[in-house]
Amino acid sequence: MKDSLKLLTRFSAHPDSRCWFVAWNPNGTLLASCGGDRAVRVWGREGDSWVCKSVLSEGHQRTVRKVAWSPCGNYLASASFDATTCIWKKQQDTFECVTTLEGHENEVKCVSWAPSGNLLATCSRDKSVWVWEVDEEDEYECVSVVNSHTQDVKHVIWHPNQELLASCSYDNTVKIYKEDDDDWICLDTLEGHESTVWSVDFDKSGQRLASCSDDKTVKIWREYLPGNEQGVVCKGSDPCWKSICTLSGFHTRTIYDISWCHLTNVIATACGDDAIRVFEEDAASDPHQPIFRLMAHVPKAHSQDVNCAAWNPKEGGLLASCSDDGEIGIWLYEPQN
């Protein structure tokens, strides 16, 4: 089992610092990383090794916590503890900061681009989630400030094919938002985790959501429409989300990140116990009560906390991870029957 996740390469990305997050560009050829050294780096593959193509170091005054590529792949957004979000435009191999989004009161924790490319979401320790609209001239305007969480908001991510947004927080909940009469409102609050929810990710269909938490568990949530056959009660005409599976007993520390592969349907987790784990759904299990099996477990994937795990969007089974040790790991998952 342990052999099914193979290390392809490992390299120092943010020396003497933490590497907080990695993000693949839409066609899977570039990997962006960010860290405590206030820099964003963009990496490209050359043969078997990964080389740094550009360093974006002028944008932020403090730690860069997350990075996100636009769906077209020409823009990169970086969220920083300096309370700003920078938008970088790609020109050949260089990146130029074209806009700085201000408005959050303090640390911006995450940024995410909607699949349409017209909307951007940011979240912050100030408990708010902001939705920004992008126009043709690269101008960004805030369309909504949503104060639904009661604590630090850790992560935001868009639904893969609808204009729905999910966020998770130090208040132990996950929230789903939709647009409503020119504003964005919370349509459901997913309660069940017993501590901070660090990250969430949708599956390919967007009907299911995986969340990972400080309570050392992963939860799988499923969307139910009003009047569903399973008798899950929804409020009004909005869909609702129900926890259909909890993975407990696998992780020994906080789970910081989760990635649901849209090509292979497997789930990878990044954990504070320095390990990376891969889970696969049992195809024969009831879709309303699925069973997920641990398929790979690399105990010392990094020498410190693993902060992020990200599946490549074009190459099934290719996984990037990063850690407090400042390094990036590139892995290949090959299921063994």
Add this chain to the structure above:
Amino acid sequence: MSWVQAISSSGEDVFDEYMDDMQPQQNEWRCNMEKRVKDGYRDGIEAGKESALQNGFNQGYVAGATSMKTIGELKGILSALLTWCQMQKMDSRIIDDLKQLLQTAADQEAVLLERLRISQQETNVSEVTDDIELLELNAVVQETSCGGCGNSVEDPCSKLDNEFDKEHRKKQDLFSKSVECWTFHKVSDSENEHVANLLIQSFELASALNLPAELLQHIKYLGTIQVNVK
């Protein structure tokens, strides 16, 4: 918004023991009865306070809100004008004037808030002192009444009732007086005049800027409300 949410401190201990002051030659029964009254009084005061706080908070909230609206809105208007003038890159003299006016409005707001806060402390302290004094008075009343109660316990008690009633009325007067004070604090003429002056200055400045008639009308309207309150 509940009382508990708004005020975190639980307030001072209202009642103190006075047994030390009692004369040692008083007989035990009297002493006990007085202690009963005091125990009851102490429990009663806590229960009574608890039961009335939220109600009082609600009343005060509405009154405080009414008294602070105008100054808040004026600050908003001036801030908007200031940001507008800065965006239009207007003459720095106008911008300085606006800043000055806004600062005065902010200071005035602080004065009004402080006024609300001070009136709160004044009433609290005086009320508590009154209670303690009156209670001592009651103790004396009890002593003299019970002194000659050889063949009837009914009499001194009814007499006590009368004395209590008398004290009630006294305290009620005190109470309404403090409420009056409080109301006066809230809308004192001089404070209103300050706000009215600010409104006039703002109106003049806005007129000089050739602002839309609707806005000038609005500032004027704010002034009228202020006068009506007065």
Add this chain to the structure above:
Amino acid sequence: MAGPNRSDDLFDSILMADDRFRGEGYMEGFEEGERIGIIEGRCHGAVHGGKVASEVAFYYGFAFTWKCLLQNSTDVKAGKRLKTLETLIGMIQSFSHSDPASTTLQDDLDKVRSKFRQVCSLFSIPADFRQCFEHSGVSF
């Protein structure tokens, strides 16, 4: 005639006096407590209500003024800004100061604050500029 009962009555009266005095004290204290509670609550409420009302009124004055200033603007951005201002004005107009115990008050206040922060963002104004004038002598 009532000789034998008289001493019993007296004895009962003495026993009852214990509760009676305590009860008298309680009643007296309760009324006094109510008065203190009303006054104390009223004063705390006044400060609290004053702060909230001033803040919300600030947003209203700000939004109303900008609405007037933008009304005839031909700027491409004006449309969206006006719409957001009008939403904020609408929210404040339906905001009630009459019931501080209302369960939705804090929620409504949060929504107004959020909308104001959006307005600030649209106008490229730092949302914390309001604090610049909280203390005397600090310039914009």
